[in-house]
Amino acid sequence: MSRFPDLSDKGYLIQQVLGQNHEGGRITYQAIDMDTQQPVVIKQFQFACLNSPWSDYSAYRREIQILKLLDHPGIPRYLDSFETPMGFCLVQEYKSAPSLARSQRHWTPNEVKQIAIEVLQILMYLQRRVLPVIHRDIKPDNILADYLETLKVYLVDFGFAHAGTEKVAASSVIRRTLGFMPPEQILGRQLTLASDLYGLGATLICLLTQTPSTQVRELIEPSYRFNIKELLPFLNPEFMQWLQTIVEPDPAHRFPDAASALQALQLIEVEQAQPA
Known part of the structure; x- marks a missing residue:
């Protein structure tokens, strides 16, 4: 049995955890779009968690509203959003690049x-x-x-x-x-x-x-x-x-x-x- 949420009914197969914010009740996954077989990023906002304040819900809604309006190669595209029993999910393009905070490179x-x-x-x-x-x-x-x-x-x-x-x-x-x-x-x-x-x-x-x-x-x-x-x-x-x-x-x-x-x-x- 997978330790990841089952989102197959939404068309996504989760592969790994990319990051987790315990305080805010947010987990970021890398997943596969089952229709296109393309990798995507899914942010799951778990508002059912006790430590997740209502302000996180507002941030989630704000992020969706803004991302829907943006179209730039330097901003991963909004693809989808949906509700789950634990909260909500936001789906974006997956970019195979580490954050500057996690990069091991010594930049010149x-x-x-x-x-x-x-x-x-x-x-x-x-x-x-x-x-x-x-x-x-x-x-x-x-x-x-x-x-x-x-x-x-x-x-x-x-x-x-x-x-x-x-x-x-x-x-x-x-x-x-x-x-x-x-x-x-x-x-x-x-x-x-x-x-x-x-x-x-x-x-x-x-x-x-x-x-x-x-x-x-x-x-x-x-x-x-x-x-x-x-x-x-x-x-x-x-x-x-x-x-x-x-x-x-x-x-x-x-x-x-x-x-x-x-x-x-x-x-x-x-x-x-x-x-x-």
Whole structure:
């Protein structure tokens, strides 16, 4: 008897567990679509669990509503959703790529720059919609990256995303990872198109310093600033300044949006020139 839920009546055969959030009552599976024989990802939100709050149900509904509207190669497509006795399931495209939090690769500065470019292009797509989509949870765990022949980057987990900028209730940020959230999000202030840039910058700093995402707070000064010159002295000063700009605590001092950050980054060499 399989230890996995039987979803054959929905057309899916579960193969393995990809991740589990015990507190939120969410399990992520890799499965096979029995009609197409293609691999898919199934997120099962187990709202019958005692520790699963009603806010998780709202996040589930929000994620479905937003994913249905999105069509970008860097965002796994929404495929299906359905109810189960334990809760609800969301089905998406499967991407064979580890998250940056789980990758064992030591990324070079040039590779980190390419990751930044790829994520910024996804954010540009989200920000140029009629109602801009703010992801609100940019961190290594939510960025998949595969670097075999060419770099492929995907942004996942839109459970906290919102269409439009807005103030954020303080209670809605408690369960996210401190260190990647911009100060305006923690304080429940107005979000801007610069808000997601902060999480991207913190993610890039983790990659460049080889710091696990769970330890990102150790890199932040009491003033909630990253000291890029001290953390990454080997980088080109222009890249140092670019990184410092996207992680500025005050959103007014960051790049205003992903397009501006991308334009500035593309012209920068990330490593110091070696002496002849």
